[in-house]
Amino acid sequence: MRVGIIGAGPTGLFLAGGLARRGHAVTVVDRDTGPGADGRWPRRGVMQFHHAHAFRAPCRTALEAELPGAAARWDEAGAEPTFVTLPDGSRRLMTVLSRRETFETALRAAALAEPGVDFRPGHVDAVLVEDGRAAGLAVDGTTVAADLVLDAAGRSGRATAAVRPAPTAGGDCGIAYVDRQYQLRPGAGPGPLTNPMAWQADLDGYQVILFPHERGIFSVVLLRPTATRALLGLRHAAAFEAACRAVPGLDTWTDPERSRPLTDVLPGGRLFNHYRPQTHPDGRLALPGLVLVGDAVGTTTPNFGRGVTLSLLQAQQLLALVDEHGRDVDALGHAFDAWCDARVRPWVEDHAVMDDGLRRRWRGEDVDLDGPLPSDLVMAAAAVDPAIGAAVGPYAAMLAGPEVLDPVRERARAVYASGWRPAFDEGPDAAELAAVVAGALT
Structure with missing residues (x-):
């Protein structure tokens, strides 16, 4: 088939490479032209690109199955697998420590190197429609013909906004976050971890999570209820660093003798849990020949770092359904919708319940x-x-x-x-942290 993909993020790249390896002709469109000659990649327009990410075992196994070249490039860039020991003594891959930039750079290079992948830098103005079906993409005044269009542009993608069904699960989480990247100094060892993927502190009124990445790089994430306006100042470096000094465990990781900041403080946007089906309530596909995938289908709050894993699980299933249904893209759309309803919606609903409970506990409710x-x-x-x-x-x-x-x-x-009841971890409560923030900004 001729396949047009909107968005060259992890989902779009993974699908582009996997489809090309199956013999399909793929055109993937994105405004971002990739890393610069110096290796730096601002990735403008993708707010979460430099924020903390986690990569669970299914991310790695998906790459190994569909794009082994990407897995090899990821390793060469420093990705660090971590394992857990099971009761029978065997080891199981738990997570791969990496920044998203490192992961996506490796994935992009491998996917775009596949014969059959055509990358078009540009803006998708609209999905072309002929006889009530998706027929390709309008890209900066030119056309890209396609038998199948995949929207991997994220939750708020505009090119398909007019035909996307309304979300059916999730909503505003009432949670906001800021984070910052650091790197351990030469010879410095890491601080404490609560599991192979992270260090976490659940405090009275807010939460702190630290995600280790590759080569001693790590991200510190502070999450707060959006209603707690007194913690807005955490977006300023002086307040963020003062908060790091105030939280036991976090102070160990961010001690200037142990590590140094790599980025400015990175404010996050409002967080949403979000599930969107492929079909309208009457069962009609949003647009025959168009399939939403990745964040366009489901997003979850980042406090468990599930976003990329959930997207690649979708992409891997979509490849399997392409193998099964071939050019019958209507059957493909319905089958993928059914799979997402069974396998993606529950994660979104699960996060919605957790976030609601977390906000209630932050308010002091039992x-x-x-x-x-x-x-x-x-x-x-x-x-x-x-x-x-x-x-x-x-x-x-x-x-x-x-x-x-x-x-x-x-x-x-x-x-x-x-x-x-689980006890709060040691550290200042939200009111005490607000005083720390205020003091740092005066």
């Missing part, structure tokens, strides 16, 4: 034992009831969906019904 028990609280309850722990691993690694926790949710509910 655990709601009558409503859905958030998955983060299910995992925390494993500290009291070890039988819960067997389900946590596959959930955390995204080797199974949120339903893997269903058999242990009532056990977790019983833990909370007994009166147990």
Whole structure:
């Protein structure tokens, strides 16, 4: 087939390379022309590009299956796999430590090197429609004919805005964040970790997460409720650094003797959980011949770092469905919609419940034992009831969906019904942190 792809982010690049390796003719369009001659890549228009990311095992296995050249380039750039030891003594890949820039640079080089991939720098003005079907792309006044159009331009992509169905799950999370990249100084060892992927502190009124990347680089993320306006000042370097000094554990990582900042403080936008189907409520495809994929279908808040993994799982499934349905792109669209409803929507709904519970706890409310028990609280309850722990691993690694926790949710509910609550980690509460921020800015 001739395939037109809107967006050369991780999802679009992965699909471009995978489709070309299957013999399809692929044109992928993006305004960003890639890294500069000096290797730097501002990636303007993609706010989250330099923010913290996590890459779970399915990201690596997807690359190895579909674009092994990208996996090799990623390794050469310094990507660091981490493993967990299972009860039987075997080791399982848990995550790959890397910045998104490092990952996407490797993926881009490998995908665009595939014969059959044509990269067009430019802006997609619209999807061409003939006889009620997608027929290609209008790109800066020129046309790109296509039998299948894939929208990998993200949650707010404009080229298909007029035909996209309305989201059916998720919404504004009521959470905002800022982060900053650092690098360990030569010879300096890392600070504490709470799991192979991150260090996390759950404090009274906010949350701190540190994601290690490659070559001693790491990102510090501070998440707060959008209602807490007193913490807006964290976007300023002096306030951010003062907050780092105030939180035990984080102060170890960001000690100027141990590490140095690589970037300015990077404010994030408003966060949304978001699920969008391929079809309207009456079951009609949004536009026959057009398939939404990646963030255009589902996004989750970044506090669990699931975004790229969820997108590549979609892309890998879409490739399998192309193999199955061939040029029957209507069957492809319906089949992918059904898969996303079963495999993507639950992650979005899971995050929506967790974010709602987190905001409530930040306001000082108790655990709601009558409503859905958030998955983060299910995992925390494993500290009291070890039988819960067997389900946590596959959930955390995204080797199974949120339903893997269903058999242990009532056990977790019983833990909370007994009166147990996870303690806040050591550090200032939100009001005390606000005072730290205010003091740093005076």
